[in-house]
Amino acid sequence: MNSAVGVRDLRVARGGRDVLHGLSFDVPRGAVVGLLGPSGCGKTTLLRCLVGVQEIQGGTVTVLGAPAGTPALRRRVGYATQSPAVYADLSVGENLSYFAAVLGAPHGDVERVLDAVGLGDARGRRVATLSGGQRGRVNLAAALLGSPELLVLDEPTVGLDPVLRRELWELFRALAGQGTTLLVSSHVMDEASRTDRLLLMREGSLLADAPPDELRARTGADDLEDAFLRLIAEEDR
Numbered sequence: 335m336n337s338a339v340g341v342r343d344l345r346v347a348r349g350g351r352d353v354l355h356g357l358s359f360d361v362p363r364g365a366v367v368g369l370l371g372p373s374g375c376g377k378t379t380l381l382r383c384l385v386g387v388q389e390i391q392g393g394t395v396t397v398l399g400a401p402a403g404t405p406a407l408r409r410r411v412g413y414a415t416q417s418p419a420v421y422a423d424l425s426v427g428e429n430l431s432y433f434a435a436v437l438g439a440p441h442g443d444v445e446r447v448l449d450a451v452g453l454g455d456a457r458g459r460r461v462a463t464l465s466g467g468q469r470g471r472v473n474l475a476a477a478l479l480g481s482p483e484l485l486v487l488d489e490p491t492v493g494l495d496p497v498l499r500r501e502l503w504e505l506f507r508a509l510a511g512q513g514t515t516l517l518v519s520s521h522v523m524d525e526a527s528r529t530d531r532l533l534l535m536r537e538g539s540l541l542a543d544a545p546p547d548e549l550r551a552r553t554g555a556d557d558l559e560d561a562f563l564r565l566i567a568e569e570d571r
């Protein structure tokens with residue numbers, strides 16, 4: 335079983351409307367896979383399916399060899415939601431110590447994840463006093479606790495300056511080098527080139543599932559934003 339994630343014919347409706355229309359794809363183990371597409375196309379909904387918090391209307395979602403949402407997967411999958419899910423009243427360190435205790439993460443993990451996201455100096459600060467970007471990084475640090483085998487990250491670089499964004503993508507690459515699988519959503523096309531593979535979504539369907547170079551070659555576009563636009567034009571023809 336080589337895939338970290340296997341999705342077949344996934345259908346989801348939200349608010350009485352079909353939002354995922356029968357998606358099928360695999361995420362190879364140890365890869366950094368980007369999930370890209372315009373706002374509202376269904377990225378978050380798809381990620382919710384992978385972590386098992388979304389009711390689905392049809393299809394199957396297999397994660398690390400088990401059905402998504404199986405309790406045994408809880409410690410093997412890290413999920414960072416788009417809006418930070420951390421306690422504003424607690425310090426950065428208190429938040430992470432709390433989540434580490436809940437997860438049964440090893441002692442010392444708090445230090446490790448704080449360093450990984452570049453927040454070593456902010457350990458004693460109350461989350462309420464942090465910038466949006468810093469808060470996002472605390473949220474990401476929490477997802478790294480316990481070194482999960484699969485990381486599902488919903489727009490982890492939103493609100494970050496280019497230097498920090500680059501550092502985070504270097505971190506994602508380093509984690510993949512250690513065997514972690516990462517599925518990272520974004521709507522910033524320049525981040526797409528940093529991935530091993532791209533899932534391009536549009537209106538609840540997959541427009542493409544291929545490595546960035548293949549997408550460039552297939553469309554004849556130099557940059558991925560153009561490639562995406564050409565794929566849309568092709569589909570609309």
Ligand SMILES: Nc1ncnc2c1ncn2[C@@H]1O[C@H](COP(=O)(O)OP(=O)(O)OP(=O)(O)O)[C@@H](O)[C@H]1O
Nearest residue numbers: 348349353371372373374375376377378379380521
């Ligand atoms: N709680 C909800 N109830 C009803 N419809 C919802 C709900 N959440 C999302 N939707 C709808 O589902 C569709 C997909 O939304 P989703 O949040 O998955 O998109 P997204 O690609 O992650 O967007 P963004 O990049 O803006 O976060 C949208 O049409 C949205 O309006």
